[in-house]
Amino acid sequence: MTTTRPDRILGPGHDEFWNWCARGELRLQCCDDCAELAWPVVQSCEHCGSNSFQWQAMTGKGTLVSWCRFDHDYYKGLLDMPYWTILVELDEGPLFVSNPLSIPEEELALGLAVSLAFQDCEDAGGAFKLPVFKKT
Amino acid sequence: MSYSAGASLPPPSRDLSRSCAVVGLGETDYRQDYQAAREAARNRDPDYRPCTPEGLALKAFERALDDSGLQRKDIDGLSVSFLYGGPDARSTANLLGVQPRQFVDSIGIMAGPLPAACAAIAQGKCDTVALVYAVATRAQGRKFGGALHRENAAPASYYYYHPWGWSSQAAHWAFAWQHYMATYGVTEEDLASVAIQMRRNAMATDHAIMHKPLTMEDYLASRYVVRPLHLYDLCLVNDGGVCLILRRADMSSGLPHSPVLLGGWGEAVVGCNKMDTLVRHRLRPQFQEAGRQALDMAGLTLSDVQHFECYDASTNHLVNHLEGHGFTAPGEGLEFCKSGEMAVGGSLPVNTAGGMLSGSYMHGWNHVAEITRQLRHEAGPRQIEGVEVSMFSLAQTDRVHPLIFMRGNSP
Numbered sequence: 001m002t003t004t005r006p007d008r009i010l011g012p013g014h015d016e017f018w019n020w021c022a023r024g025e026l027r028l029q030c031c032d033d034c035a036e037l038a039w040p041v042v043q044s045c046e047h048c049g050s051n052s053f054q055w056q057a058m059t060g061k062g063t064l065v066s067w068c069r070f071d072h073d074y075y076k077g078l079l080d081m082p083y084w085t086i087l088v089e090l091d092e093g094p095l096f097v098s099n100p101l102s103i104p105e106e107e108l109a110l111g112l113a114v115s116l117a118f119q120d121c122e123d124a125g126g127a128f129k130l131p132v133f134k135k136t
Numbered sequence: 137m138s139y140s141a142g143a144s145l146p147p148p149s150r151d152l153s154r155s156c157a158v159v160g161l162g163e164t165d166y167r168q169d170y171q172a173a174r175e176a177a178r179n180r181d182p183d184y185r186p187c188t189p190e191g192l193a194l195k196a197f198e199r200a201l202d203d204s205g206l207q208r209k210d211i212d213g214l215s216v217s218f219l220y221g222g223p224d225a226r227s228t229a230n231l232l233g234v235q236p237r238q239f240v241d242s243i244g245i246m247a248g249p250l251p252a253a254c255a256a257i258a259q260g261k262c263d264t265v266a267l268v269y270a271v272a273t274r275a276q277g278r279k280f281g282g283a284l285h286r287e288n289a290a291p292a293s294y295y296y297y298h299p300w301g302w303s304s305q306a307a308h309w310a311f312a313w314q315h316y317m318a319t320y321g322v323t324e325e326d327l328a329s330v331a332i333q334m335r336r337n338a339m340a341t342d343h344a345i346m347h348k349p350l351t352m353e354d355y356l357a358s359r360y361v362v363r364p365l366h367l368y369d370l371c372l373v374n375d376g377g378v379c380l381i382l383r384r385a386d387m388s389s390g391l392p393h394s395p396v397l398l399g400g401w402g403e404a405v406v407g408c409n410k411m412d413t414l415v416r417h418r419l420r421p422q423f424q425e426a427g428r429q430a431l432d433m434a435g436l437t438l439s440d441v442q443h444f445e446c447y448d449a450s451t452n453h454l455v456n457h458l459e460g461h462g463f464t465a466p467g468e469g470l471e472f473c474k475s476g477e478m479a480v481g482g483s484l485p486v487n488t489a490g491g492m493l494s495g496s497y498m499h500g501w502n503h504v505a506e507i508t509r510q511l512r513h514e515a516g517p518r519q520i521e522g523v524e525v526s527m528f529s530l531a532q533t534d535r536v537h538p539l540i541f542m543r544g545n546s547p
């Protein structure tokens with residue numbers, strides 16, 4: 001089922017991220033000069049200022065750092081209310097804001113092991129695959 | 137961790153400590169304006185005139201000038217902070233009827249404008265700066281999350297997460313609070329103590345917006361905004377203006393009120409790993425660094441601070457300030473509040489006018505206004521007895537900038 005989502009930020013760098021998602025891969029920018037991973041997409045490295053990156057594949061494994069439920073409808077009817085968001089620490093290090101896929105509310109807990117999945121979505125930029133996380 | 141990126145304050149310097157004093161204070165009628173707006177909305181009153189940034193700024197300025205005992209001709213510097221739009225500095229000078237020889241650039245949100253004005257005074261560019269701030273946040277219907285409006289820009293930090301529906305400042309505090317609860321085994325009831333204490337403080341403050349008692353039952357029954365944060369965990373949205381008159385310290389005696397000396401400031405900015413620094417570290421490295429700078433500049437230590445005002449965008453963020461600066465150990469801030477230590481009469485009274493949670497959302501200007509009253513010993517029923525040193529702490533999601541104030545000689 002395709003769900004409508006608030007618009008992504010698109011453009012140089014951002015497009016590459018979503019293109020990898022469309023192929024079913026979560027890839028983040030890895031700095032050629034200092035090897036730090038960047039997320040969200042950057043134009044230059046926050047650690048060393050370099051603007052040379054490789055798109056490094058993530059394993060898609062991670063653990064839960066935090067979670068919250070949106071009860072206030074910030075997007076004015078676009079999303080089914082209420083809905084949960086999660087903060088996942090990817091095994092490679094970066095923290096990734098996402099949505100839980102079929103994780104019961106009472107199982108949300110610090111350190112819960114989660115794995116990557118993709119959800120079919122669309123916005124003004126067209127159809128896209130959104131990286132979300134299910135229980136491992 | 138980098139602290140230098142995006143620094144916006146002049147560097148702290150011991151030479152500048154106590155070189156300037158707040159000698160004038162003016163605030164608008166937060167409570168009356170808030171009630172009038174609600175009343176007008178309820179009655180759909182066609183004659184109601186909403187607050188404007190210009191009107192609020194002028195009222196705050198006139199009150200501050202009157203309070204200071206100075207004349208318009210004494211104002212030779214002007215710093216203008218209309219956070220959500222307003223006239224430029226020159227038009228504001230005309231509006232206020234002053235002819236400054238120096239316009240001081242300002243980043244608007246509190247902490248920044250005072251050090252900038254202090255540096256201008258130290259450089260001999262002016263002697264007496266009127267710092268004017270006004271926001272018609274509520275009148276303009278400003279929203280704090282959701283899709284991007286170009287004319288209504290917000291920090292880019294959360295635009296990126298729109299496809300997942302993650303938006304708003306409240307969402308930052310919600311992630312940090314959920315992580316805190318899971319880490320320290322505390323509950324919503326524990327956090328309610330902060331909202332309830334702020335409400336008690338507001339009830340002892342004439343101009344504070346919220347005077348209705350807040351009980352644990354009220355708190356728990358209130359709606360969630362971003363769960364686990366309730367409505368009462370998040371700061372108010374209201375219109376208002378504040379004016380502070382800052383003057384060379386050696387010209388600040390013989391005026392109607394005790395001068396309130398600016399003792400120190402500091403600043404630390406999160407360079408990278410913003411989400412991790414906010415959610416798991418709750419900005420502690422930045423609080424520590426910026427607090428140390430400010431206290432060093434003032435030649436004081438944390439134990440000298442007798443009154444603490446901090447940017448309470450949310451209840452748990454107030455706790456971040458307390459723990460971050462080291463007033464309590466990490467994980468002990470809520471116990472500190474529950475045992476009454478944050479109340480007037482406790483070991484460290486905090487946000488004695490109700491802060492932004494129950495007092496008035498003036499981007500930290502309200503906190504400095506309360507420090508001015510406390511250090512003048514003019515805070516009425518909530519006066520902290522014999523207070524000589526106050527600390528203000530502002531922290532947004534990625535930067536911390538505290539100020540230290542002390543009571544000057546009596547007039």
Ligand SMILES: [Zn+2]
Binds near residue numbers: 034035045048049050
């Ligand atoms: Zn790098």
